[in-house]
Amino acid sequence: MTTSMSPPRPTDLLVPAVPEWKAxxxxxxxxGIGTANSGHSYSQRELLDIFKITDPKVRSVFLNSAIERRYLTIPPRDEEGTCLPEAQGELLAKHKRLALDMGARAVRACLENSGLALSDIDYLCCTTTTGxxxxxxxxxxxxEMGILPKTSRVDVVxxxxxxxxxxxxxxxxxAVANPGKVAVMLCAEACSAAYVIxxxxxxxxxxxLFGDGAAAIAVVAESPDAAHTPSDPPAASAGPKILGFASHLITDAIGAMRYDWDEEQGKFSFYLDPHVPYVVGANAEQVVDRLLAGAGLRRSAISQWLVHSGGKKVIDAVRVNLGLTRHDVRHTTGVLRDYGNLSxxxxLFSYERLMQEGVTRAGDYGVLMTMxxxxxIETVLVQW
Known part of the structure; x- marks a missing residue:
């Protein structure tokens, strides 16, 4: 367990000091938190060999990504080891298989971490983009899992x-509208089912960049009547309260990241504009400052930063624009290194590592950010 003190953070003068806001x-x-991945992890060099990529420019993209390994489900290969093309229907079937497998394992791990059972789930929210x-x-x-049929549910696709x-x-x-009841959120991304080669x-x-992974968290709001709260989750005292959200849509960059149909390939293909890191970085301050202003906080009051592992350039752009240290984004870069971008x-993989690290203290504030x-850009303010 890491117990080293965090380095001091730069003074933030952008948000005026006001009395501390309470949840x-x-x-x-x-x-509670639980994660899962697909079957096998590959190094970037192994993937270059498997896909028989020889173009020096493409190899450079792989080898300079700050990613060491990723979990992927490789397409079937012929006798000579060449990866066979997968039609869109095959990719959709792969998505269903992987999302169900990883998702179920992540939910079970989350429940075990929370001290809860399948029968305790009252609400299930599933998020995916890869199928x-x-x-x-x-x-x-x-x-498939035997979760109670009466469970409320929603899918974010x-x-x-x-x-x-x-x-x-x-x-x-x-959860707030249903105090004492258990809500589970699952993110299941089978990025292997969204590849075009x-x-x-x-x-x-x-x-x-992308890898396969699923992560689930359990959320419970305090109930005025303790009798309505299902078991006393052992992790409840350690997990943070969710204080508020702030969003920002960069309308000038609506097409910078998109999933669209490739007529030539006959399947969907994801596109990333090379300017994405700089656009996201340039807009990070305003949404974070708006999030913190609602709570009367400065950036220097935030003990923990968990930023989406979008890629090396994205992380660096956000870090520089927000005045964060490399220590602040240690879990963000660690997840990118070990898993790639899990969409x-x-x-949540970064959140799991933070909780395993055991350095948070009661009263600490944290900001979670995704792009x-x-x-x-989406943000949430939490407090332990």
Missing amino acids: SAGAARIV FLTPGLSAHLIH GMGCNAGLNALNATASW DGSMRTAVVNS SGSF GPGST
Whole structure:
């Protein structure tokens, strides 16, 4: 367990000092976390060999990504080891299989961490962008896992890497409206089911970055009647309260991150504009300052920063623009190194590492930030 003190943070003069804001008694609290990945982890060099990538420019993109390993489900290969093309229907089937498997394992791990059972779940929110299912992933999980059929559910589809905080907003709101009941949010992204392999630089950037992963958290709001609270989750005292959200849509960059149809390939293809890191970085301050202004806080009051592991340039741009230290984003960069970009669930992998680190103290504030298509920045303020 790491117990080293965090380095001092730069003084923040952008938000005026006002009396500290306190959460309401009914605020939702994160009481557990669980994660899962697909079957096998590959180094970037192994992936270059598997996909037989020889173009020096493409190889450079892979090897200079600050990513060491990623979990992926490689396409079937022929006798010579060449990866066979996968039609869109095959990719959708892969998405369903991986999302169900990883999602179920992440939910079970979350419940174990929370001291809860499947029968305790009252609300299930599932987030994904890497495939489409009707009925949604939530219905399939309820059926496959034996979650009670009366469970309320919602599916958040197509919002991309920022979607985890959009879904957490809905999940926390439901928990506050239903105090004492258990809400579970799951982010399940089978990025292996969203790959196009065509040798272009456009797809090379995407293919060098994303990995498979799922993460789930359990959220409970305090109940005036303790008798209505299901078991006393052992992690409840350690998990933070959710204090408020702030969003920002960068309307001038609505097409900078998108998932659109590739006529030539006959499948969907993800696109990342090379200017995304700088656009996101340039807009990070205003949304964070708005989030903190509502609580009467300065950035220097924030002890923990959990930023989406969107990529090396994105993380650096956000860090520089917000005046953060490398220590502040240690879990963000660590998750990128070990898993790549896990889309909507990346920030929860960082949250899990922070909780395992055991350095948070009662009263500490934290900011969680995700970025994705729109282009959108989502933030949430929490307090332990």
